[in-house]
Amino acid sequence: xxxxxxxxxxxxxxxxxxxxxxxxxxxxxxxxxxxxxxxxxxxxxxxxxxxxxxxxxxxxxxxxxxxxxxxxxxxxxxxxxxxxxxxxxxxxxxxxxxxxxxxxxxxxxxxxxxxxxxxxxxxxxxxxxxxxxxxxxxxxxxxxxxxxxxxxxxxxxxxxxxxxxxxxxxxxxxxxxxxxxxxxxxxxxxxxxxxxxxxxxxxxxxxxxxxxxxxxxxxxxxxxxxxxxxxxxxxxxxxxxxxxxxxxxxxxxxxxxxxxxxxxxxxxxxx
Amino acid sequence: xxxxxxxxxxxxxxxxxxxxxxxxxxxxxxxxxxxxxxxxxxxxxxxxxxxxxxxxxxxxxxxxxxxxxxxxxxxxxxxxxxxxxxxxxxxxxxxxxxxxxxxxxxxxxxxxxxxxxxxxxxxxxxxxxxxxxxxxxxxxxxxxxxxxxxxxxxxxxxxxxxxxxxxxxxxxxxxxxxxxxxxxxxxxxxxxxxxxxxxxxxxxxxxxxxxxxxxxxxxxxxxxxxxxxxxxxxxxxxxxxxxxxxxxxxxxxxxxxxxxxxxxxxxxxxxxx
Numbered sequence: 001x002x003x004x005x006x007x008x009x010x011x012x013x014x015x016x017x018x019x020x021x022x023x024x025x026x027x028x029x030x031x032x033x034x035x036x037x038x039x040x041x042x043x044x045x046x047x048x049x050x051x052x053x054x055x056x057x058x059x060x061x062x063x064x065x066x067x068x069x070x071x072x073x074x075x076x077x078x079x080x081x082x083x084x085x086x087x088x089x090x091x092x093x094x095x096x097x098x099x100x101x102x103x104x105x106x107x108x109x110x111x112x113x114x115x116x117x118x119x120x121x122x123x124x125x126x127x128x129x130x131x132x133x134x135x136x137x138x139x140x141x142x143x144x145x146x147x148x149x150x151x152x153x154x155x156x157x158x159x160x161x162x163x164x165x166x167x168x169x170x171x172x173x174x175x176x177x178x179x180x181x182x183x184x185x186x187x188x189x190x191x192x193x194x195x196x197x198x199x200x201x202x203x204x205x206x207x208x209x210x211x212x213x214x215x216x217x218x219x220x221x222x223x224x225x226x227x228x229x230x231x232x233x234x235x236x237x238x239x240x241x242x243x244x245x246x247x248x249x250x251x252x253x254x255x256x257x258x259x260x261x262x263x264x265x266x267x268x269x270x271x
Numbered sequence: 272x273x274x275x276x277x278x279x280x281x282x283x284x285x286x287x288x289x290x291x292x293x294x295x296x297x298x299x300x301x302x303x304x305x306x307x308x309x310x311x312x313x314x315x316x317x318x319x320x321x322x323x324x325x326x327x328x329x330x331x332x333x334x335x336x337x338x339x340x341x342x343x344x345x346x347x348x349x350x351x352x353x354x355x356x357x358x359x360x361x362x363x364x365x366x367x368x369x370x371x372x373x374x375x376x377x378x379x380x381x382x383x384x385x386x387x388x389x390x391x392x393x394x395x396x397x398x399x400x401x402x403x404x405x406x407x408x409x410x411x412x413x414x415x416x417x418x419x420x421x422x423x424x425x426x427x428x429x430x431x432x433x434x435x436x437x438x439x440x441x442x443x444x445x446x447x448x449x450x451x452x453x454x455x456x457x458x459x460x461x462x463x464x465x466x467x468x469x470x471x472x473x474x475x476x477x478x479x480x481x482x483x484x485x486x487x488x489x490x491x492x493x494x495x496x497x498x499x500x501x502x503x504x505x506x507x508x509x510x511x512x513x514x515x516x517x518x519x520x521x522x523x524x525x526x527x528x529x530x531x532x533x534x535x536x537x538x539x540x541x542x543x544x
Contacts, residue, residue, distance in 0.1 A: 030456035037464045041471035047479045052334055059333050179308050185315035185400065193322050199329045 004105070016111055017118030020085055024122035031122070038123075039130020042075040046138055060202035065141045066229050067200075072134050073228055074197045074221040077156055079127045081163045081195065081220045082188050085119030089171045090180035102263065109168065109252075109259060116164045144230025151237050155224035158244045162216060165251035166191070172255065175262040195220040216251065219244040282387065290386040294394035295362075302399060309399050316357060316403025323349050323474060324411060338476040343418030344506045349474045350412025351498040354433065355440035356466065357404025363441050365395035369535075370451030370459050376542030389445065389532045419506055428514065432501030435521040439497050442524035445532060452535030469494050476508075489516075496520035 004012075025031045046068060053064040062070060089112050092098050101108050134140065143149035170187040174180050192198050194217035201212050201222045212218045223240045226232050232240060302309050327349065331342040340348075369392055372378050381391045416429070447462035454461075477485050477499055488495040496517050503509035 027454075027456035029454045030458065030460050033454075034460050034464065037468070040464070040468045044468070044471040044475065044480075047472075048337070048475055051338060051479050052330075177307065177311060178305075179311070182308070182311035182315040182400065186311070186318055189315070189318040189322055193325065198322055198326050203329055203333065 009110075012106060013110070013114035016114040017121070020088070020115040020118030021122050023088075024085065024119050035126040035129055038079075038126040039075065039133060042071060042130060042134060043137070045071050046134060050138065060200055061231075062200060062202065068134075068138050069141045069229060070200060070221075070225045072131055072140055073152070073156075073225045074195070075130065075134075076127055077159050077220045077224055078192070078195070078197050079123050080120055080156070080159050081166075081191050083120055083123040084116045084163060084167055086116075086167045086171055086184060087180065088115065088119070089168065090174050090184075093171065093174040094178065094180065098263075109255060112168060113161070113164050116167065117160065120160060120163075143228045147234070148227055148230055148237070151241065152224045152228040154241055155219070155227060155244060158241065158248060159220050159224070161248045162219060162244060162251070165248060165255055166216065168255050169251060169258065172258050172262050175265050191217050191220065194218060196222045196225075216244075216247040219247060282385065286385075287387060287390055291390050291394060294391070295397065298394065298397040302397060309402075312399035313403035313406075316360075316400030317407045318403075320349075320353050320404060320407040320411065323353070323470075324407075338478040339508070340476045340506075341419065343415045344502065344508075345474070345476075346411050346415030347419060347506070348415075348476075348498050348502050350408045350410070350415055351432065351436055351502060352469060352473055353404050353408025354412060355408075355436040355497050356469070357401040357406075357408055358437040359441045359444050360398025360401030360404065362437070363393035363445060364398035364401070365391075365393045366445045366448040367398075367459050367462065368392065368395055369448040370456050373451055373539060374455060374457055374542065378536070378539055379541055382536070388536055389529070393445065421505055425505055428501070428505060431514075432505070432517060435517045436497045436501070438521040439493060439524045442521070442528035443492065443494065446524070446528040449528070449532045449535045452538055465492070465494070469497070473497065473499055477503075493520040493524060 049067045049071065050064060053059065053062070053067055056063065059067075092101060098108075101111075131140070143152060166187065170183050171180065173183050177183060194212045194215050196202075196204075196212065196218060197220070201209050201218060204212060213222065219240070223244055227237045227240070324346070327342060327345055330337070331345075335341075337345065366389075372381075372392065378388060378392075381388050384391060421429075443465060444462050447465050448459040450461045451459055472480065472484070473488070473494055477488065477495060485495070489500070500509065500513050501517055504511055504514045
């Protein structure tokens with residue numbers, strides 16, 4: 001069987017992304033509530049750090065200006081990192097719908113990636129509203145330079161496929177553990193910690209910071225915020241972006257490998 | 272109809288308690304059939320608390336206090352919240368399914384059974400992460416208690432705070448999940464946001480926030496009485512009189528939860544209408 005033409009595959013991707021987006025916003029009031037309230041945690045963090053860094057104090061090289069940029073950017077990338085419709089994928093595996101997917105002439109991983117992007121797009125209004133609110137309340141410092149701003153945008157965009165790959169890998173464990181919630185929490189906890197969202201990586205002890213930078217999670221917050229704040233010169237910034245892209249490629253193919261093993265264990269309702 | 276059943280005088284407290292207890296025991300039996308699942312979930316519950324512990328430890332390696340609160344006092348704050356949140360997972364985790372049940376019409380047959388619907392919904396499953404949350408929350412709370420210099424003399428206040436915290440948390444989660452009777456959706460986003468905001472804001476001293484936040488968290492949605500008020504009283508940040516508000520908040524939250532759920536059942540019209 002020959003692969004469908006690229007235009008056809010893109011049409012399928014777009015249709016799946018659009019469907020997931022619509023499904024996510026189908027319950028409008030519910031969705032609007034998350035749009036309005038979703039940034040509450042970020043505002044609480046801003047209140048904490050404003051108090052701690054009041055009067056020109058600095059911690060780990062972050063003064064109030066740098067910290068609020070860090071927190072707002074981190075909020076955006078964390079929305080991408082943990083805001084996707086991972087349960088939709090997990091449920092397909094857990095309730096056996098994956099068996100139907102195997103009969104479809106669509107690549108499972110690519111189709112789920114398209115749906116994931118659609119679900120993330122549904123979080124954009126909420127993120128935009130929260131960032132606007134934060135900018136209104138505490139102000140948002142600009143990037144160190146226009147180039148730093150552009151490279152930050154590249155890093156934020158790269159965090160989308162990176163997030164999907166990590167999520168997809170964690171979802172594939174459903175083939176063996178039969179339940180996703182615990183795995184999801186574990187992934188989110190590890191992501192929050194090693195990305196530096198909970199505590200900036202600069203405040204980590206040296207060995208822990210080295211470990212964090214050797215993992216993909218640091219690219220969710222450490223890389224974009226570091227570039228935005230001008231903490232890295234151009235070669236270092238490009239190197240980090242290359243590392244982020246390399247993680248995407250490596251994890252994508254690792255997921256393919258795991259998927260090829262996982263489908264040999266498919267059981268539907270115990271059969 | 273559900274309202275009629277809920278008010279049926281033949282449903283004594285003993286009967287309702289028996290139904291609740293047996294349903295929970297059945298869930299615990301089910302858990303023992305999947306030990307790996309239990310350990311994954313319990314570990315996940317511990318992990319989030321471990322992160323909060325790490326956050327406070329790293330933070331206080333750099334600063335001596337946060338708005339006048341010491342490291343151990345803030346551990347007590349986080350620990351009590353964690354125990355309360357974990358208890359909801361153990362005692363009434365099923366309420367998180369309210370939205371799904373309303374959408375699918377699964378409340379129907381629960382309305383025909385001789386037990387309050389809210390009890391049946393609450394006991395449809397147990398959140399096994401609660402075991403980890405409660406265990407590690409207690410560790411944080413006890414460590415913070417000892418570190419903050421609180422002795423055994425304050426233990427009765429601590430027990431009262433703990434009981435009220437569990438009641439308030441269970442009641443608020445139930446009430447917020449019941450919002451899905453009117454605002455339909457598969458996810459209990461309202462309750463989820465409540466928990467999220469509690470984890471973000473109520474693990475910090477309220478003095479960090481504008482007065483509007485303090486008023487809302489104390490008198491509108493009384494989450495401050497889950498952990499902040501009792502810990503502030505115990506550690507001398509608030510006058511002892513504030514402690515009177517804790518059982519009152521628990522009672523108010525409980526009545527609100529029962530009332531909201533009953534109103535929700537009245538407006539429930541099954542699936543497809």
